[in-house]
Structures are given as C-alpha cells and as structure tokens.
Amino acid sequence: MKILLVSDTHGREDRLEEAVHTEWPFDYMIHCGDVHGSGQYISRMVPCACLIVAGNNDIFTELPREVVLPLAGHRLLVVHGHRQSVHGGLSGLKRLALLNGCDTVLFGHTHRPVIALEDGITFLNPGSLTYPRQEGRRPSYIIVDLVPDLSPAAQIRYL
Numbered sequence: 081m082k083i084l085l086v087s088d089t090h091g092r093e094d095r096l097e098e099a100v101h102t103e104w105p106f107d108y109m110i111h112c113g114d115v116h117g118s119g120q121y122i123s124r125m126v127p128c129a130c131l132i133v134a135g136n137n138d139i140f141t142e143l144p145r146e147v148v149l150p151l152a153g154h155r156l157l158v159v160h161g162h163r164q165s166v167h168g169g170l171s172g173l174k175r176l177a178l179l180n181g182c183d184t185v186l187f188g189h190t191h192r193p194v195i196a197l198e199d200g201i202t203f204l205n206p207g208s209l210t211y212p213r214q215e216g217r218r219p220s221y222i223i224v225d226l227v228p229d230l231s232p233a234a235q236i237r238y239l
Contacts, residue, residue: 081152082106083224084126085234087160087188088208090137091116093125095209095219095239100126103223103237108151112188112206113160119143135160135188148180153228155180161187161205170196170203177201184232186224193220193236202232209239 084106089096100109109126113135123130134143145163149156157177164172166189173185184202192214193207207213207220214220218238225233 081108081226083151083226084109085112085186085204085206085222085224086110086209087112087206088114088135088191088210089116089118089122090114090208090210091118092210093118093121096122097125098239099209099221099237102239103221106223110149110156110158110186112158112186113138113143114188115143117141131158133158133160136162146176148182152226154184154226154232155182157182157185159185159187161189166190166205170198173203174198174201193222195222195234195236197231202234204232204234207236 084103109130111132113133114137119132134141134145146159177185186204191208194205196203204222206222209219212219220238223235
C-alpha cells in the first residue's frame with residue numbers, strides 16, 4: 081500500500097497539488113495537520129482515501145486531533161504533534177503510540193522531515209510543503225510503502 085504523507089500546508093495547496101500529480105497513483109493520502117480550513121479541498125483533490133488531522137493552527141475545525149488507523153497489518157498513530165511537544169523529542173509520541181498499540185507514528189508540526197526508528201516504533205514526519213525549516217528549506221513529503229509483517233518503508237521526497 082502506497083501512502084502520500086504530507087503536513088503543514090497552511091492553506092497554500094499549490095505544492096501539495098504538485099506532489100499529488102508527481103506521486104499519483106497512491107492508495108491513501110494522510111495529512112498531519114495545519115490545513116487552515118482547506119480540509120474539504122484537500123480531501124477532494126485525490127480520488128482515494130484521505131485522512132486529515134487537526135494541527136495547532138486548525139482552531140475552528142471538526143478534524144480529529146488524533147487517529148489510530150489500522151492499515152495493511154499495521155497500526156498507525158496520526159497526530160500533528162504539538163500536543164506531544166515534538167519540538168522537545170519523540171518521547172510524548174512514543175508514550176501515546178505504546179498506549180494505543182501502534183507500530184508507526186505519523187506527525188508534523190516541526191516543518192522538518194524525519195524518519196526514525198526507536199524501540200520498534202517507526203516515526204515519520206514529512207516536513208512542510210509550504211514553510212520548510214530544515215537546512216536547505218526544500219518543500220518535502222514522504223512516500224510510505226506498507227506491507228504486512230514488514231517495517232514500513234519510507235522515503236523523504238523534495239519538490
């Protein structure tokens with residue numbers, strides 16, 4: 081199962097449209113928050129399943145704050161990350177993943193792409209397509225390949 085993982089588009093969807101066009105076809109798109117009211121537009125952008133969680137800037141929204149998503153033999157925890165203090169490390173995310181029996185955590189908020197494995201849990205942050213903060217400041221997203229009984233394969237991609 082191929083997943084397009086994005087985050088922190090902040091209402092500017094031109095680069096998201098580019099990533100969708102570049103990576104199509106995929107089976108699922110997951111957005112880790114800070115859509116600034118663009119949730120419906122983003123959901124209609126792709127002809128496949130789409131999950132969007134609320135970020136710290138998605139104040140007046142009905143988007144869920146966190147979702148445990150069973151997919152392809154895995155349990156994914158999808159959050160924005162601000163409530164788990166991700167700027168200070170992965171410990172809050174790890175605690176929540178263990179509490180929910182998740183093997184993979186998808187998060188955003190830092191605007192910096194991350195692929196990490198810690199204590200058997202895979203942590204994936206696609207960075208930001210709109211306001212990247214890592215060295216070089218290139219807009220980023222992640223392609224995730226989920227196969228039952230194997231660790232998620234993930235690759236950071238840049239526009």
